[in-house]
Structure formats: structure tokens, C-alpha cells
Amino acid sequence: QVQLQESGPGLVKPSETLSLTCTVSGGSISPYYWGWMRQPPGKGLEFLGYVYYSGSTSYNPSLKSRVAVSLDTPKSQFSLKLTSLTAADTAVYYCARAVDSNPFDIWGQGTMVTVSS
Amino acid sequence: EIVLTQSPGTLSLSPGERATLSCRASQTVRRSYLAWYQQKPGQAPRLLMYDASSRATGIADRFSGSGSGTDFTLTISRLEPEDFAVYYCNQYGTPPVTFGQGTRLEIK
Numbered sequence: 001q002v003q004l005q006e007s008g009p010g011l012v013k014p015s016e017t018l019s020l021t022c023t024v025s026g027g028s029i030s031p032y033y034w035g036w037m038r039q040p041p042g043k044g045l046e047f048l049g050y051v052y053y054s055g056s057t058s059y060n061p062s063l064k065s066r067v068a069v070s071l072d073t074p075k076s077q078f079s080l081k082l083t084s085l086t087a088a089d090t091a092v093y094y095c096a097r098a099v100d101s102n103p104f105d106i107w108g109q110g111t112m113v114t115v116s117s
Numbered sequence: 118e119i120v121l122t123q124s125p126g127t128l129s130l131s132p133g134e135r136a137t138l139s140c141r142a143s144q145t146v147r148r149s150y151l152a153w154y155q156q157k158p159g160q161a162p163r164l165l166m167y168d169a170s171s172r173a174t175g176i177a178d179r180f181s182g183s184g185s186g187t188d189f190t191l192t193i194s195r196l197e198p199e200d201f202a203v204y205y206c207n208q209y210g211t212p213p214v215t216f217g218q219g220t221r222l223e224i225k
Contacts, residue, residue, distance in 0.1 A: 103152035
């Protein structure tokens, strides 16, 4: 059974870069999409971006200049980088998996990231 | 991007009652690529429905989805205590993937 686990810092300073990693266990990287979503406290879900197992990527245009998602297939991991952080980036960050032409069906438990000095 | 608007914002019902949740898209959802998720406090979203009307693996048959084009509905035929949660619709047919703002289903 496939499981996803996010890891990374819980506290980041404004203007810095957030780096999160999602480790995939119990399954293969291919042929799936691997994505990142976030949820500010008390608010709804926002799609950030995804990487396909082939390496192609797609991002939310509202964040496109600040976000990057990459894949490390040998380690069964994929990562999120988000630059120029502000307090508005404080949220629970989720990683998730999708099959082609399907929604994200398997999600990690989420990791809380606070942006504060 | 496609904006999804969910209504009502909050729905207050009793166990055993029928719940009807709505999701309206700002433009046609390609191929009815519309999903519904359930989220409980402190938990990740759980996929309930995909392709507007297909139940995800392990989802009880009291959950059903319908709709096409720009109007979609999630129906819970007879509410169980564990169904009280927040529900989100999601379109994955046109990049970028977008989510509705959520409907909170609370116990009356």
C-alpha cells in the first residue's frame, strides 16, 4: 500500500526559501503525477504544482515564479521549493499522487509550515 | 483558471437525513473531470468521487455524485455520524487544478 510522508522545517523566516520533501513508500514513482497542495489555517486547498514521472512539471500560475517541484526517482522522493516566503505562505503542505487523467488519490498526512521571524 | 463555487457554505443536518452539496464551475469542466473530497479536522483530504459520479475505492454507496458541464452535486443519502466534515470539489480537467472553497457539514 502506497504511503506518502512529508518532511521539512516547521518554521521558516520571511524572504527565505522553503524546501519540503515527500518520500514515497510501498509503490513505484512511475507512471504517476506527484503533486503539492497547501491549506492555510482555517482555509481551503490550493494546488501548487506537480511533477510527472517523466520529469515534466506544471505549476499554479499564481505562484509560478516562486515554485519548483522536482523528482529524485532513485530515492523515491519528490520535492517542493517555494521562494520569497511571506506570512501568507503559512499553511499545512500536503504531497499527493495522481494517475493520468485522475484526481490526487493518495495524500500524505501534511506538514505545518509557519513563516515568521 | 476554472473557479469552483460551492454552496451552501455550511449545511446543518441531523444523522439519517439527506445531504445535497453543490459545486458550480466558472466554465465547462472538461470530460466531467470533477472530484469530491472529505476532510476531517487534522486529517488530509480523502477522495470520495471522481469523474463526477464514480466512487473511489472503499467509499460507501450512500455517497453519490452527479452533474456535467458547470453544475455538479454530491449527495449523501442518509447521514452517518462520521459524515460530518468539510467537503471540497476539485476539477482536474483543465490546468491548473483548482478546488472549491468547501462546504462544512455540521450536526444540527
